[in-house]
Amino acid sequence: MxxxxxxxxxxxxxxxxxxxxxxxxxxxxxxxxxxxxxxxxxxxxxxxxxxxxxxxxxxxxxxxxxxxxxxxxxxxxxxxxxxxxxxxxxxxxxxxxxxxxxxxxxxxxxxxxxxxxxxxxxxxxxxxxxxxxxxxxxxxxxxxxxxxxxxxxxxxGDPIIDEDPCPPKCRSCRDACPAGAFSADGTFRKMICMAHTIKHVIYPLALKDAEGLKHIERVVNTAG
Known part of the structure; x- marks a missing residue:
């Protein structure tokens, strides 16, 4: 198979x-x-x-x-x-x-x-x-x-890759990120990235306040 x-x-x-x-x-x-x-x-x-x-x-x-x-x-x-x-x-x-x-x-x-x-x-x-x-x-x-x-x-199963893909102390992604999606400790924040990258017109309208954010799952799954 x-x-x-x-x-x-x-x-x-x-x-x-x-x-x-x-x-x-x-x-x-x-x-x-x-x-x-x-x-x-x-x-x-x-x-x-x-x-x-x-x-x-x-x-x-x-x-x-x-x-x-x-x-x-x-x-x-x-x-x-x-x-x-x-x-x-x-x-x-x-x-x-x-x-x-x-x-x-x-x-x-x-x-x-x-x-x-x-x-x-x-x-x-x-x-x-x-x-x-x-x-x-x-x-x-x-x-x-x-x-x-x-x-x-x-x-x-296929063998798992154990090797670290990043050079030691590398900060390239963090320094180059146009959205500033990395926190000071290097944590990647998905929603900051998505807000910068996805330019769907409905996002700023539907998610502009706390009431809109309650429906974030529906909005994202509908708009893509």
Missing amino acids: RDVMAHYLDRSVSAFGFAPVNRFDEAPEKHHPSNICKGAKTVVVFGIEIPRGILQSPDYNLHALHRSYHTVYRRLDEISLELCNLIESQSRFAAVMVPSYAPMVFHEFEPWGILSLKHAAVRAGLGAFGRSGQVYHPTFGARLRLAAVVTDAELP
Whole structure:
């Protein structure tokens, strides 16, 4: 089964990996793979790279980056669905797709996916966490957008990357961040980043006060 899946993913994505579900023992209960697929045994994580030229665009980089994210998210969700159907058509196993973006849930105004795709990517050997809180792939760095499929098929996992991707005492991300999304101690603040990057017209209107913030989950999942 793994060979069939790998053959499909080789032609469809930039990188992929397999993680046995026991690598998720520390995941919060409501965001655990077994809460997504009954009898979950394996999480298949994959990603498509964002073209590096977008990041080098003099005037268009920020908005093009956000737009490219959503273009890739649609493609990743299509691949997730196709992979689930492939698994179920070729075996007795079940499979459930994990969305690449929305829907999200909010815990203390922080957005969470139904499964943390960054943590899943690390557990599947696709990369390691850097000081910025992003996952860095050995080839694509932080340019991978991610999705996953959870299945009750028990498949061998890929080796986990233990090497720290950041040079000692590196502050490059913190110093270069145009949104100032890093606190003094280096903590990455997601919502500051999102407010700077996502220029959807509804955001400043719907989230301008405390009453609007009560509906942040609905607004973000609707607007994207």
